[in-house]
Amino acid sequence: MKEYPVSDLNKVVRGPKRATYDVNAINSILDDTFMCHVGYVYKNQAIVIPMAYARKNDKIYIHGSLKNRMMLALLEAGEASISVTHLDGLVLARSAFHHSANYRSVTIFGKVKKVDNPKEKMDALACILNHMVPGHWENVRHPNEKEFNATLVLEIRIETASAKVRAEGVNDEPDDYNTPIWAGVVPIRQVAFDALSDEDLADNITIPKAVSKYIKEHKT
Numbered sequence: 001m002k003e004y005p006v007s008d009l010n011k012v013v014r015g016p017k018r019a020t021y022d023v024n025a026i027n028s029i030l031d032d033t034f035m036c037h038v039g040y041v042y043k044n045q046a047i048v049i050p051m052a053y054a055r056k057n058d059k060i061y062i063h064g065s066l067k068n069r070m071m072l073a074l075l076e077a078g079e080a081s082i083s084v085t086h087l088d089g090l091v092l093a094r095s096a097f098h099h100s101a102n103y104r105s106v107t108i109f110g111k112v113k114k115v116d117n118p119k120e121k122m123d124a125l126a127c128i129l130n131h132m133v134p135g136h137w138e139n140v141r142h143p144n145e146k147e148f149n150a151t152l153v154l155e156i157r158i159e160t161a162s163a164k165v166r167a168e169g170v171n172d173e174p175d176d177y178n179t180p181i182w183a184g185v186v187p188i189r190q191v192a193f194d195a196l197s198d199e200d201l202a203d204n205i206t207i208p209k210a211v212s213k214y215i216k217e218h219k220t
Contacts, residue, residue: 009109010162020163029106029163030055030084034132038062039081040073053082054124054131060108060156061115061124071152074112080156083107088167090186094176100166102185108161115153124153135210192218 003021004010012019020026036053039046049070054061060082064071074080089102115121126137143151170183192215195207 004160004162006162007160010107010160012162012164015164015166018164018166020165021161022163026106026108026161026163027055029086029104029165030060030108031131032104033084033086034128036060036062036082036084038070038074039083040070040077042069042073052128052132054127056124056127058158060110060158061128061153062156063125063128063151063153066150066152068152071154074154074156075114078112079110080112080154081107081109082156087188089188091166091168091170092182092184092186093170094172094179094181094183098170098172098176100171102166102168102187104163104165104167106161106163108156108158110156110158110160113155113157115155118148121151121153122148124155125151133210133214135213136208139208139210190218191220 002023004023004026006021010021034052034054035050037048037050039048041047047070051062051064062071083105085103085105087101087103091098091100091102093099115124122142125143129137129140169185172183195211195215197205197207
């Protein structure tokens with residue numbers, strides 16, 4: 001089992017029993033979604049932005065405009081921190097103090113590099129789209145020269161990371177278990193509904209197989 005080394009940077013201090021530094025477990029959490037939150041500093045102000053990403057091996061790819069202040073700030077800093085969280089359930093305890101949530105979260109730290117090689121850059125863009133809907137890159141018009149040149153792609157190589165997972169029931173105070181108060185867990189899951197085709201589509205255009213497959217796999 002390969003693990004990231006524990007340091008002051010990635011060590012989970014609160015709730016350390018729920019922490020894991022296992023590379024495969026962390027990658028699994030990263031691969032189960034395509035939205036992350038990226039932290040950066042702009043004019044001495046800390047800012048956090050949600051955006052799409054993709055993982056390939058030990059690299060995270062993000063993209064944006066050439067003038068995007070977050071992208072430029074990350075390039076200037078040369079390093080980044082990215083977090084991902086899945087909400088899996090509401091943990092409703094007998095007491096307000098012990099209300100919680102079941103979740104899977106990851107925080108990664110890595111070095112930032114601009115992707116200049118045209119093939120690597122296009123592959124990264126394909127990776128980001130396919131991370132959202134696997135195989136959908138083959139169904140779309142690829143970026144033209146103007147669009148491609150106006151897009152900045154950054155690679156964040158994961159140097160270290162940690163995950164924290166809560167997947168359990170209510171943990172109340174012993175004295176509260178005899179109180180006449182309901183407690184339990186409300187599971188939460190992100191699901192897909194039937195696709196709504198654009199109203200300007202030609203009559204002979206059907207939903208791509210990759211999209212239909214994604215919907216089928218995420219309906220329940």
